[in-house]
Amino acid sequence: MSDNGTFTPVIVGFLCNWCSYRAADLAGTSRMGYPATLRDIRIMCTGRLDPTFVLRALQKGADGVLIMGCHPGQCHYQEGNYKAIRRFALLRRTLRQLGIEDERVQLHWASAAEGVRFAETVARMTEQIKQLGPLDWPRNWPNEDPYAVEEAVHE
Amino acid sequence: MSEPRVGVYVCHCGHNIAGTVDVQHVAEWAMGLPNVVIARDNKFMCASTGQEQVEEDIKQFELTHVVVASCSPHMHEKTFRNACARAGLNPYLFEMANIREHASWVHPNDREGATNKAKALVSAAVHRVVHQQPLEPMKVDIRPETLVVGGGIAGIQAALEIADAGYHVYLVEREPSIGGHMAMFDKTFPTLDCAACILTPKMFDVGGHPNITLLTYSEVEKVDGYVGNFQVRVRKKARMVDESLCTGCGTCWEKCPIKVVDTVWEAGLGYRKAIYRPFPQAVPKYPVIDIENCTYFKTGKCRMCEKVCPTNAINYEMQDEIIDLEVGNIILATGYKLFDARRIPQYGYGRLENVFTSLEFERLTNASGPTEGKIVLRDGETTPQTVAIVHCVGSRDRNYNTHCSAICCMSSLKFAHLVMEKTGAKVYNFYIDMRPLHKGYEEFYHRIMEEGATFIRGKVSEITDVPRTPEEEDKLIVVCEDTLLGRQRRVPVDMVILAAGLEPQADAQEVAHMFGVGCGETGFFIERHPKLDPVATMTEGVFIAGACQGAKDIPDSVAQGAAAAARVLGTINQRQVTLEPIRASIDEERCSGCRICNNLCPYNAIDFIEEKGVSRVNPALCKGCGTCVAACPSQVITGAHFTFEQIMAEIDGIMIDVLSDRPVVEAV
Ligand SMILES: Cc1cc2nc3c(=O)[nH]c(=O)nc-3n(C[C@H](O)[C@H](O)[C@H](O)COP(=O)(O)OP(=O)(O)OC[C@H]3O[C@@H](n4cnc5c(N)ncnc54)[C@H](O)[C@@H]3O)c2cc1C
Numbered sequence: 102m103s104d105n106g107t108f109t110p111v112i113v114g115f116l117c118n119w120c121s122y123r124a125a126d127l128a129g130t131s132r133m134g135y136p137a138t139l140r141d142i143r144i145m146c147t148g149r150l151d152p153t154f155v156l157r158a159l160q161k162g163a164d165g166v167l168i169m170g171c172h173p174g175q176c177h178y179q180e181g182n183y184k185a186i187r188r189f190a191l192l193r194r195t196l197r198q199l200g201i202e203d204e205r206v207q208l209h210w211a212s213a214a215e216g217v218r219f220a221e222t223v224a225r226m227t228e229q230i231k232q233l234g235p236l237d238w239p240r241n242w243p244n245e246d247p248y249a250v251e252e253a254v255h256e
Numbered sequence: 257m258s259e260p261r262v263g264v265y266v267c268h269c270g271h272n273i274a275g276t277v278d279v280q281h282v283a284e285w286a287m288g289l290p291n292v293v294i295a296r297d298n299k300f301m302c303a304s305t306g307q308e309q310v311e312e313d314i315k316q317f318e319l320t321h322v323v324v325a326s327c328s329p330h331m332h333e334k335t336f337r338n339a340c341a342r343a344g345l346n347p348y349l350f351e352m353a354n355i356r357e358h359a360s361w362v363h364p365n366d367r368e369g370a371t372n373k374a375k376a377l378v379s380a381a382v383h384r385v386v387h388q389q390p391l392e393p394m395k396v397d398i399r400p401e402t403l404v405v406g407g408g409i410a411g412i413q414a415a416l417e418i419a420d421a422g423y424h425v426y427l428v429e430r431e432p433s434i435g436g437h438m439a440m441f442d443k444t445f446p447t448l449d450c451a452a453c454i455l456t457p458k459m460f461d462v463g464g465h466p467n468i469t470l471l472t473y474s475e476v477e478k479v480d481g482y483v484g485n486f487q488v489r490v491r492k493k494a495r496m497v498d499e500s501l502c503t504g505c506g507t508c509w510e511k512c513p514i515k516v517v518d519t520v521w522e523a524g525l526g527y528r529k530a531i532y533r534p535f536p537q538a539v540p541k542y543p544v545i546d547i548e549n550c551t552y553f554k555t556g557k558c559r560m561c562e563k564v565c566p567t568n569a570i571n572y573e574m575q576d577e578i579i580d581l582e583v584g585n586i587i588l589a590t591g592y593k594l595f596d597a598r599r600i601p602q603y604g605y606g607r608l609e610n611v612f613t614s615l616e617f618e619r620l621t622n623a624s625g626p627t628e629g630k631i632v633l634r635d636g637e638t639t640p641q642t643v644a645i646v647h648c649v650g651s652r653d654r655n656y657n658t659h660c661s662a663i664c665c666m667s668s669l670k671f672a673h674l675v676m677e678k679t680g681a682k683v684y685n686f687y688i689d690m691r692p693l694h695k696g697y698e699e700f701y702h703r704i705m706e707e708g709a710t711f712i713r714g715k716v717s718e719i720t721d722v723p724r725t726p727e728e729e730d731k732l733i734v735v736c737e738d739t740l741l742g743r744q745r746r747v748p749v750d751m752v753i754l755a756a757g758l759e760p761q762a763d764a765q766e767v768a769h770m771f772g773v774g775c776g777e778t779g780f781f782i783e784r785h786p787k788l789d790p791v792a793t794m795t796e797g798v799f800i801a802g803a804c805q806g807a808k809d810i811p812d813s814v815a816q817g818a819a820a821a822a823r824v825l826g827t828i829n830q831r832q833v834t835l836e837p838i839r840a841s842i843d844e845e846r847c848s849g850c851r852i853c854n855n856l857c858p859y860n861a862i863d864f865i866e867e868k869g870v871s872r873v874n875p876a877l878c879k880g881c882g883t884c885v886a887a888c889p890s891q892v893i894t895g896a897h898f899t900f901e902q903i904m905a906e907i908d909g910i911m912i913d914v915l916s917d918r919p920v921v922e923a924v
């Protein structure tokens with residue numbers, strides 16, 4: 102993360118099991134190179150994406166979060182990605198209020214056959230975040246801990 | 257509870273991982289992660305020695321959780337879960353880190369980056385795994401009945417295999433007869449045996465089989481449930497002919513005054529009546545009334561067929577029938593459609609009279625076709641002296657379909673043979689590459705060359721009727737660059753046959769969605785694994801066979817039909833299948849009864865229990881997507897194996913500082 106001149110972003114990925122995770126697998130089996138910036142987590146469907154996950158990743162130091170699922174209309178569970186779209190809109194509003202740039206948290210689609218699209222998405226997002234520089238949540242929002250609030254609810 | 261004890265195994269996968277990721281370093285580094293008691297690297301984790309290592313360590317080090325960092329979980333999750341189970345560890349206390357597909361293979365020139373990423377992924381798995389719970393796979397009973405959708409050769413084969421094994425099959429076909437494309441052909445490559453001779457007996461077997469319920473002129477409207485217990489709703493369209501009375505005598509269609517161009521079975525070359533039986537060997541033998549074209553349905557007058565039918569089988573009041581089926585497994589065998597040659601305007605199909613498609617030619621050369629098997633020009637009488645056959649029409653072309661249609665080289669050779677045999681005409685085959693791949697195919701190619709067909713290597717750029725020389729007068733001129741001679745050629749001919757490619761059915765997307773399968777880049781249904789699991793899909797209990805999975809010939813379609821049947825019979829004989837226990841459950845004590853989750857579930861798996869004022873998940877219906885889990889405002893829905901704690905721990909783990917093995921940011 103931290104840099105001596107060059108900044109390599111860390112992007113946390115949330116990939117749905119059926120399309121985008123397989124797109125990432127296909128990018129692998131087809132040996133399509135892309136920057137080693139993405140650290141991905143598998144969820145069954147983007148419908149499972151609790152916005153808290155995104156906040157947690159940022160708060161733990163991620164410079165960006167990439168959520169990827171099946172194309173609209175092709176969710177393995179029919180409509181999980183439509184739920185994700187709605188939650189994403191809300192999340193984006195919250196993030197904007199904190200001054201977090203739109204490019205840092207992105208929602209994209211890739212079918213299991215779209216290894217190229219997957220690799221390109223990661224490469225493009227990496228470039229965008231390089232332009233923005235590190236997010237440095239802990240330094241910028243030392244008192245802002247959304248997870249603490251969530252945990253209180255959860256107790 | 258005692259402290260967790262985690263074992264970590266980092267795989268070299270030969271050079272596949274170790275060539276890029278510093279595997280040994282990752283393993284050593286993993287020793288420093290919380291709860292890890294043993295971390296090793298290994299050449300091939302999936303080999304028996306790798307698996308045995310895990311089993312031994314579970315016993316020796318009393319491991320409570322296991323992490324394997326190797327390939328994709330879609331590849332080997334099952335393998336390692338089984339290894340854990342053999343050593344007495346619940347398989348759900350195992351987690352995989354994908355450092356091959358997601359690291360070494362995609363960062364080949366960045367050893368440091370790939371190694372760091374591998375460390376982060378291992379850390380994520382180690383942090384996550386200690387929160388994982390032992391789970392028991394769900395067992396569900398398999399109903400022995402099977403649904404086969406599509407009655408082409410693939411569906412017929414699948415249905416017969418299962419029915420012959422003693423189990424019941426519902427075969428749903430949307431046309432009035434089964435048979436599919438094969439029923440339109442005269443001869444089949446490479447043996448040139450007559451298509452009807454080999455297909456008709458099979459169609460008859462289907463029609464008369466005690467274990468097959470044949471539902472033709474029918475379509476599936478709705479599918480619910482899951483493997484073992486699908487509920488399927490079928491609409492059987494009204495034939496207007498009572499099948500229990502009709503004898504198939506044919507008086508009705510002889511007398512019907514309305515002639516309609518038959519775009520399905522005659523490929524638009526021939527006619528049928530408004531009441532018709534698609535072809536003489538149709539199964540079932542009963543006709544249907546095409547109500548779009550029937551005068552009675554249009555104007556209220558005629559009723560000719562009713563008057564002439566000797567058994568009073570005509571019933572104009574007949575309504576569509578809705579049939580609800582319960583089946584354990586489903587096989588999709590919905591086949592392909594032909595590429596529309598009009599999309600390549602420079603080939604002139606639809607504009608230049610004597611340009612034919614391959615399917616049209618099949619009808620021309622078919623003894624029961626519109627010309628009774630005579631190969632003639634569109635005027636219906638002139639025999640062509642010269643014929644051009646253009647390969648790869650709409651296939652292997654970025655503007656249309658990138659895929660190879662697999663059968664056109666061979667069907668074009670078949671056409672060359674039939675033209676030469678029946679007309680003595682001179683034949684030119686225009687090809688890009690010859691791909692006669694299977695057993696006996698190369699030999700067939702040589703046979704056709706010896707028979708005297710001319711082969712010109714080059715992609716046809718244009719077919720025109722504008723002559724430049726006297727020889728070209730009144731001819732079709734095929735323009736192409738002959739890549740072997742290295743020059744432009746213009747070949748005047750009387751007839752052109754376009755070997756149009758095979759495409760997914762127009763409604764493939766909708767059908768895929770209804771049955772919970774996916775379509776790949778080319779639009780054909782996606783198999784679970786292209787090499788190792790070609791007839792299964794991502795949805796348990798739904799299989800695919802034949803040309804709906806990708807362009808293929810009859811032998812391959814038959815093989816897949818039989819393969820899909822074998823898979824279904826396997827589950828039927830087991831009587832039960834085990835399902836992933838990845839399901840949601842609601843803590844009823846803490847549910848506020850807000851009912852937000854009720855309408856979110858795409859499978860209506862959540863019921864509201866009025867008496868208690870809480871919601872409850874029906875585990876048999878839940879597919880574990882997790883949508884409700886993320887939505888519950890009280891956070892009382894648990895998504896097994898993807899719980900809040902597990903994913904949060906995974907995030908914390910993945911954000912470790914890979915250089916100092918501490919979290920990037922200390923927990924606040
Ligand atoms: C011109 C030409 C010549 C050929 N010649 C040969 C040859 O000589 N030898 C050879 O080996 N191969 C040949 N082939 C290839 C051959 O046609 C295919 O391999 C074969 O037909 C594939 O069988 P199928 O059952 O998968 O599909 P199809 O034959 O397409 O059958 C699919 C069936 O499913 C039905 N269906 C579709 N959707 C639904 C739905 N939603 N609900 C219910 N029913 C549905 C259709 O009505 C159809 O009956 C040729 C192909 C062409 C185009």
Ligand code: SF4
Pocket residue numbers: 842846847848849850851852853854870871887888889890891892893
């Ligand atoms: S959303 Fe949560 S609290 Fe509301 S009914 Fe469903 S389980 Fe109960």
Ligand code: SF4
Pocket residue numbers: 839840856857858859860861862873877878879880881882883884885895
């Ligand atoms: S996890 Fe998905 S399928 Fe299961 S009950 Fe919740 S919303 Fe329905």
Ligand code: FES
Pocket residue numbers: 117118119120121145146147148169170171176177178179180181182
């Ligand atoms: S399964 Fe991929 S978005 Fe729902």
